[in-house]
Amino acid sequence: MNSNLSDVTPFRPDCGGWLQAKLNETAMKKLWEYIDKGGKDSRERLAGNISTSFSLEDTDNWFWKNVLEDLVLTYEVSFNPAFKTTNYHSVPYCLLDFWANKSKATEFNPLHDHAGVYSFVVWMKIPTTYKEQHELPHVKGTNAPSASDFVFVYHDVLGKTRTHHYLLSPESEGTILFFPAQGLGHMVYPFYESDEDRVTISGNLFYDTRQAQFSPLISV
Numbered sequence: 001m002n003s004n005l006s007d008v009t010p011f012r013p014d015c016g017g018w019l020q021a022k023l024n025e026t027a028m029k030k031l032w033e034y035i036d037k038g039g040k041d042s043r044e045r046l047a048g049n050i051s052t053s054f055s056l057e058d059t060d061n062w063f064w065k066n067v068l069e070d071l072v073l074t075y076e077v078s079f080n081p082a083f084k085t086t087n088y089h090s091v092p093y094c095l096l097d098f099w100a101n102k103s104k105a106t107e108f109n110p111l112h113d114h115a116g117v118y119s120f121v122v123w124m125k126i127p128t129t130y131k132e133q134h135e136l137p138h139v140k141g142t143n144a145p146s147a148s149d150f151v152f153v154y155h156d157v158l159g160k161t162r163t164h165h166y167l168l169s170p171e172s173e174g175t176i177l178f179f180p181a182q183g184l185g186h187m188v189y190p191f192y193e194s195d196e197d198r199v200t201i202s203g204n205l206f207y208d209t210r211q212a213q214f215s216p217l218i219s220v
Helices: 025-037 059-079 082-083
Strands: 019-022 052-055 091-105 110-111 118-127 150-155 161-166 175-180 185-188 197-208
Touching: 019 059, 025 059, 025 118, 025 197, 059 091, 059 118, 059 175, 059 197
Parallel strands: none
Antiparallel strands: 019 175, 052 091, 091 197, 110 185, 118 175, 118 197, 150 161, 150 185
């Protein structure tokens, strides 16, 4: 190191992020039960250019109590400075929006974000592999093969647009991503040459004003 310098210290701003986890067989079975039960058509409320979206019911708040509450706590401990510096650990949330998507080949989700405080997506069934999708004639050879990918879009500290691609395959099934609802853009590229549906579940968490007798000291 140059002798004219001392105490050179890199600073990395806290820009947030998202959580990735794997659901166990019990949780996946419960979600498939919700899908099989079905619900109301939700397409008019959603951005997806897909043929089937419908609401789900979290029976007895099972998914909230057994999965989402833990993810909220983990996220706030990991990324939220206010959570670390106060004794306020009881902000109530609720799962207000909960739905499933069934996408056919060529269908897609354009760039969008969500309402609420937190959102999540679960990959239930992925009928294709990214390796095959990226080898399709109209994809192979480009400088940005993206067929079938899930992509987060965000800005770095210099304001440059950055992307993070999830390369999907059947091995991705059971993965849940948990992320800030507003401002973190994401999109899903279409897949091709498959007669099977891609099945995903998503939801939005909001402050639970029914229980809220507090000042929301934590902002995300």
